[in-house]
Amino acid sequence: MYKKEILKNGIRLITVPMPATQTFTILVMVAAGSRHENKSNNGISHFLEHMIFKGTPKRPDTLAISSELDGIGGEFNAFTSKEYTGYYVKVDGRQASRAISVLGDILINSKFDGREIERERGVIIEEINMYDNNPMIKIDDLFEECLYGDTPSGWDTIGTKENIQKISRAEIVKYWRGHYQGRNIIAGAAGSYQARDLALVKKLFAEIIAGKKNEADNNSEAQTSPRVKIKKQKTAQVNLSLGARACGYHHQDYDAVKLLGVVLGGSMSSRMFISVRERQGLAYQIHTQTEGYKDSGYLTTTMGTSADKVERAVAAVLSEYKKISRQGVPDQELKKAKDYICGKTTLYLESSDNMASWFLRQEALDRKVATPAEHFAKIEKITAADIKRVAGDIFKNHNLNLAGIGYDLNEKKLKKALKL
Numbered sequence: 001m002y003k004k005e006i007l008k009n010g011i012r013l014i015t016v017p018m019p020a021t022q023t024f025t026i027l028v029m030v031a032a033g034s035r036h037e038n039k040s041n042n043g044i045s046h047f048l049e050h051m052i053f054k055g056t057p058k059r060p061d062t063l064a065i066s067s068e069l070d071g072i073g074g075e076f077n078a079f080t081s082k083e084y085t086g087y088y089v090k091v092d093g094r095q096a097s098r099a100i101s102v103l104g105d106i107l108i109n110s111k112f113d114g115r116e117i118e119r120e121r122g123v124i125i126e127e128i129n130m131y132d133n134n135p136m137i138k139i140d141d142l143f144e145e146c147l148y149g150d151t152p153s154g155w156d157t158i159g160t161k162e163n164i165q166k167i168s169r170a171e172i173v174k175y176w177r178g179h180y181q182g183r184n185i186i187a188g189a190a191g192s193y194q195a196r197d198l199a200l201v202k203k204l205f206a207e208i209i210a211g212k213k214n215e216a217d218n219n220s221e222a223q224t225s226p227r228v229k230i231k232k233q234k235t236a237q238v239n240l241s242l243g244a245r246a247c248g249y250h251h252q253d254y255d256a257v258k259l260l261g262v263v264l265g266g267s268m269s270s271r272m273f274i275s276v277r278e279r280q281g282l283a284y285q286i287h288t289q290t291e292g293y294k295d296s297g298y299l300t301t302t303m304g305t306s307a308d309k310v311e312r313a314v315a316a317v318l319s320e321y322k323k324i325s326r327q328g329v330p331d332q333e334l335k336k337a338k339d340y341i342c343g344k345t346t347l348y349l350e351s352s353d354n355m356a357s358w359f360l361r362q363e364a365l366d367r368k369v370a371t372p373a374e375h376f377a378k379i380e381k382i383t384a385a386d387i388k389r390v391a392g393d394i395f396k397n398h399n400l401n402l403a404g405i406g407y408d409l410n411e412k413k414l415k416k417a418l419k420l
Helices: 044-051 062-070 093-109 114-132 135-148 161-166 169-179 195-205 254-265 271-279 307-327 331-348 352-364 372-381 384-394 411-417
Strands: 003-006 012-017 023-030 075-080 085-092 185-191 227-232 238-246 286-292 297-305 400-406
Touching: 012 195, 012 352, 023 093, 023 352, 044 075, 044 085, 044 114, 044 169, 062 093, 075 093, 085 093, 085 352, 093 185, 093 195, 114 135, 114 161, 114 169, 135 227, 135 238, 135 297, 135 400, 185 195, 185 352, 227 411, 238 307, 238 384, 254 271, 254 286, 254 297, 254 307, 254 331, 254 372, 254 384, 271 286, 271 297, 271 307, 297 307, 307 384, 307 400, 307 411, 331 372, 331 384, 400 411
Parallel strands: 012 185, 227 400
Antiparallel strands: 003 012, 023 085, 023 185, 075 085, 238 297, 238 400, 286 297
16 A cells, blocks of 8 residues: 655655545655754744745745645645654646655755745744634643643744744754754655656655754653643633643554543543533533654643633543543443544545655654554454553543643642542
């Protein structure tokens, strides 16, 4: 189904033919994220992502780049995370070579024009303001800050306004040269393409030097007591994220934790949705999610509630955590969660961009790459005993974390409430 090839300069090339689709996606992931930064340059990975689209000698500005891709109806974007930055172009398969040419050009030949850098500072600061004014998004960053503290893993990927104002062109270029090297790059081609398209990928990316593999900070700190992180902000609703440390992406129990998250709050028929929303009327939006990094991870439930319902909402979520860790999950409910994961994954993988992301993310996090069929087989092997065991492992008082955004939140009172 897929093929992995390592080029002479260390770039890993993953190809995934999809005969039934008419689209093509070229996706490139680079091991450059906030976990590769320091206190003074936090935000530089994301800043660099923005600058990659600002012009090359062949395509001199943003308009030239976007016009060429818009002219063929292409979709293109980029994203920065804790552990990698990604760039993609999705087009009609007949335009694959154009997508490859543009993406290769901007990744290898960007000019990093000083005037564009100065203009982009304002754009990124407005992006920061946008997130700050959207508590439903900001709560995820605040939870990770609660979890990981003042470390690269706990810092916002977008950086601080102070850093964005002072990061220089020289720093950006140095970071690009030091991180965008062959051993840190994975390129993926998925969908409808020809042999000549893959040859073009190899030709363009052969220009990149091999370099050395980047190292990220370590997330192995042990938590010894509950943590609370509050951001005071005048909002019509209090946003909460209440969860616990779990295992990393490489751990043998990672898929069981994902399945646990689905049982608890992954769907409209999940435990959190029925208990907290439908039966108690404490929230409109509630969802349990899991995250896995190379060496750490977590499970958390996010929700929005009124200020006078915060304590009841916290107690309701903790009650579900306690219940599943003590009583486990019936076989029928477990089967439903497994079918949910397999069904949602199948729908997700119908598109070439998601298929590329499926394989590249596993490779980027140094996990043994599993095909969808292999993944489904692993999910099917997870037992009710596994779910009860991992729930018991992570749902412990000292392991709990609570982040909240609202105006009238009592940190001491909330920390005292973190008991299972």
